[in-house]
Amino acid sequence: MNRRLKEKYLKIFVPLGIGLIFILLIWLGYKLIFNHKLSFLEKIDKSVYADINYDAIYGIHLNFKGSINLSSEYRDVKLVLANGKDEVEIPIEVSNKDDGISFVTSNLINKGINLEYLPIGTYYLLIKATTTEKNKDVVKYFSVTNKTDYDDLEYYTLSKDGKNNKIDIEWNTYEECPTLRFTIKEEALPSDVYDITIDPGHGGVDVGAIGSLDGFEYHESNLNLKVGLALKKILEERGYKVAITRTEDKNIEIYDEGGSAVLANETKSKFNFAIHHNSFDYQTDELNGLEVYVASDIEFDFANLLIENILSEANTQISPKEIYQTVPGIYQRYFSEEDILDDEVQPSNKTTSMIYYYNIRELGGISTHSTNDGRYKDINGYPANPYNKANVTTEPYLLELGYVNNESNLRNIVGNEEKYALGIANALKKYLETEY
Ligand SMILES: [Zn+2]
Known part of the structure; x- marks a missing residue:
């Protein structure tokens, strides 16, 4: 065979051979994967x-x-x-x-x-x-x-x-x-999916609890916002995508788009932290300290970590309040018979086995027995919770960080908002490290 003919044959048969081997390999791979899958499901x-x-x-x-x-x-x-x-x-x-x-x-x-x-x-x-x-x-x-x-x-x-x-x-x-x-x-998170939602309670005309210190008046709404923004910053520094119901002093509708009972589920957040501060009635006891409100039928591991870490970071204590208390620091408030008669308080069709606070009950959909399907809109003005029947929801916590009308509590809160936020963020870190 002369050189020219040899080269000509090589040019044709070498690529053809490689091509055939390639096709054979693809076919073998396909057979192997497909048959493997098929044989497994056939075994069922x-x-x-x-x-x-x-x-x-x-x-x-x-x-x-x-x-x-x-x-x-x-x-x-x-x-x-x-x-x-x-x-x-x-x-x-x-x-x-x-x-x-x-x-x-x-x-x-x-x-x-x-x-x-x-x-x-x-x-x-x-x-x-x-x-x-x-x-x-x-x-x-x-x-x-x-x-x-x-x-x-x-x-x-x-x-x-x-x-x-x-x-x-x-x-x-x-x-x-x-x-x-x-x-x-x-897969990267789509633009509308977040990790965590923060809800600094109250805002605008609704100032929440009021306390005073050294001649200055303090509104719960502002303290909640300071803790909320500090928490957002820490969590973002730790790589989380964080949604928040408000970043300024403004009123938030509960059930509207972006509202306190809606945003965490709109953003598919895994956790929702509702940030609040309390006040007590002077007629009764003087109260102080931290209260963590949770859903029913839950394990308390994360709630306990929230308590532990907020106490150590913010140098505070748990509340001595006994009403609604399940174990020290952890509270589960249910509707009372009186609440049920009073439709002005919360959206209705409630029972005494349901959690009172919408920040927990409504955010957990079917898991927390969300009640607001809008049937009492004409009475109480609340539109339906769009996630009323949702089976994929956030895990909500309502944190009452301290009493603003307790002077030593307020003194510990004002200027230390980052410490409370750090306690919450560290609790989440430890929970995710230990929870498998
Ligand atoms: Zn509040």
């Missing part, structure tokens, strides 16, 4: 499905309630996120019923699956159980069906080192077998 036992009848994201936690009609031959029943390769086990509480078992990830709304720490990847929510067949242990997987009133869920993790993960939780993602698919990937 389709004789029975678990019903998920409750799902809610509250702050950084996702909770499920459900049931599955499994015979008593099955043992070691677990909930897992699995894909045939990796498996994340989800702790559940299981109870036996006549026709199978029911399960719940947690009965506490701020426990359950911590969405902050799910690994990147694609997973399916499955029931994993062990049975015995021909004297051998056999592990079986069962899929889940949607019996809730809600559709797909979406979550963005808190900003960390300038990064976020997006979690898509989607129903029925594989035709022959209903599934709940979790897709976790790194």
